[in-house]
Amino acid sequence: MKTVIIATKNKGKAKEFESLFAAKGYEVKTLLDVPDAPDVEETGTTFEANAILKAEAIAQQLGHFVIADDSGLIVDALDGRPGVYSARYAGEAKSDEANTQKVLSELEGVPEAERTARFYCALALASPNQETITVSGTMEGVITEQPSGENGFGYDPIFFVKDKGKTSAELTKEQKNQISHRAHALKALDEKLDLFLKREEGM
């Protein structure tokens, strides 16, 4: 089986990549399998910049091509926050619970029509041998007034997907993987992945 390495330490992302790539016949490894993987500082001001930072640092370190994901929640009424700070919005502990509570309290009193938001995912594919490729994907939604649902991770319990009439955490894994920002980004990468891997094999 072909293997792809995702440069992430986020369990929620890792699980999603496992099922998204299983459908393509790939096995996924993540930095959760690499105990001494460095923490790459996310100093970029865009999702793309941070995805590139993570992918290139880990590709150099492992001497192998990798995919990195930088993603987050963009809330219109909060001028785009938490944005690139999504993971640490409520502090260094990176608590999903604290992050979602912070967004909910900042939106207290904001009417439904103004609670529009989107998830954004930038993927960077990097190798020591080739130029880095980036792609992105989004998913539109509305921030709820309280969390609901047990699936997914991060901000999923407060992200209502209108078409489905459910929060992203109430969707099954399969449903989320059909419509998510991550799924859309991966679809955009698909077209470029084959050529990238062919070049990689020729080196």
Ligand SMILES: O=P(O)(O)OP(=O)(O)OP(=O)(O)OC[C@H]1O[C@@H](n2cnc3c(O)ncnc32)[C@H](O)[C@@H]1O
């Ligand atoms: O950098 P890595 O190791 O990949 O893991 P991370 O958790 O730090 O990941 P990011 O820097 O990309 O921060 C993204 C945050 O945005 C949120 N997020 C991203 N994708 C999400 C999704 O599909 N559903 C819910 N929340 C998501 C989630 O809270 C993440 O912690």
Ligand SMILES: [Mg+2]
């Ligand atoms: Mg991170």
